[in-house]
Amino acid sequence: MTNPSAIxxxxxxxxxPVSSRSEKAIARKAFDAVLxxxxxxxxxxxxxxxxxIQQSSDxxxxxxxxxxxxxxxxxxxxxxxxxxxxVFGRLLHENRLNEEELRGLGEDKLKSIRSLAKFLAEDAA
Amino acid sequence: MTNPSAIxxxxxxxxxPVSSRSEKAIARKAFDAVLxxxxxxxxxxxxxxxxxIQQSSDxxxxxxxxxxxxxxxxxxxxxxxxxxxxVFGRLLHENRLNEEELRGLGEDKLKSIRSLAKFLAEDAA
Numbered sequence: 001m002t003n004p005s006a007i008x009x010x011x012x013x014x015x016x017p018v019s020s021r022s023e024k025a026i027a028r029k030a031f032d033a034v035l036x037x038x039x040x041x042x043x044x045x046x047x048x049x050x051x052x053i054q055q056s057s058d059x060x061x062x063x064x065x066x067x068x069x070x071x072x073x074x075x076x077x078x079x080x081x082x083x084x085x086x087v088f089g090r091l092l093h094e095n096r097l098n099e100e101e102l103r104g105l106g107e108d109k110l111k112s113i114r115s116l117a118k119f120l121a122e123d124a125a
Numbered sequence: 126m127t128n129p130s131a132i133x134x135x136x137x138x139x140x141x142p143v144s145s146r147s148e149k150a151i152a153r154k155a156f157d158a159v160l161x162x163x164x165x166x167x168x169x170x171x172x173x174x175x176x177x178i179q180q181s182s183d184x185x186x187x188x189x190x191x192x193x194x195x196x197x198x199x200x201x202x203x204x205x206x207x208x209x210x211x212v213f214g215r216l217l218h219e220n221r222l223n224e225e226e227l228r229g230l231g232e233d234k235l236k237s238i239r240s241l242a243k244f245l246a247e248d249a250a
Contacts, residue, residue: 050175
């Protein structure tokens with residue numbers, strides 16, 4: 001029979017959701033900060049691309065870029081508490097999130113987030 | 126029994142395609158000129174919108190605008206000879222095409238194009 005604790009160990013991102021009130025506020029602030037930086041980058045890139053449009057192909061390249069980025073952002077920034085450990089782990093792995101921004105979350109949550117970031121780093125290696 | 130000439134009179138846009146070599150060159154030049162003006166307008170509007178982006182909703186408004194315009198242009202600018210009378214008639218009706226740009230087309234084709242523009246104007250009234 002399968003041992004449930006073994007499953008949990010092999011799937012480091014399967015954890016309890018962030019749930020206390022102050023932790024929720026910290027999580028929300030960190031999430032909004034990363035998303036804000038990401039959107040700022042997309043805005044800057046869109047302005048740069050638009051500024052350099054010379055022909056119709058450049059125009060449709062801009063449209064394609066925006067559509068791709070919107071879909072990626074919709075997929076990657078999923079603010080459901082049950083998904084936050086996963087989202088933060090990935091953002092940490094991608095250096096989009098600074099661990100400092102998560103200060104105040106419980107050590108168990110931080111451990112899960114770091115664990116997932118490490119798992120992703122090893123997976124990508 | 127239905128009279129074929131009556132059908133033709135009631136459907137002014139059902140005509141022979143533009144086909145002689147010089148007429149094809151004139152048609153192509155007019156088509157490219159109108160499409161070029163249309164694309165120029167979209168490029169200018171995209172640059173203006175991008176320049177004014179302040180928040181993410183402005184970014185996705187730009188994406189939506191570009192997608193809509195690309196679809197409209199794909200639909201409206203159909204360069205098949207069999208469709209040109211229809212396309213030019215519509216562009217003339219919408220004041221996107223100057224009749225002067227069609228100078229050199231046979232009078233029968235011009236008549237068909239004017240006839241369709243008139244039909245569309247009456248239909249829109």
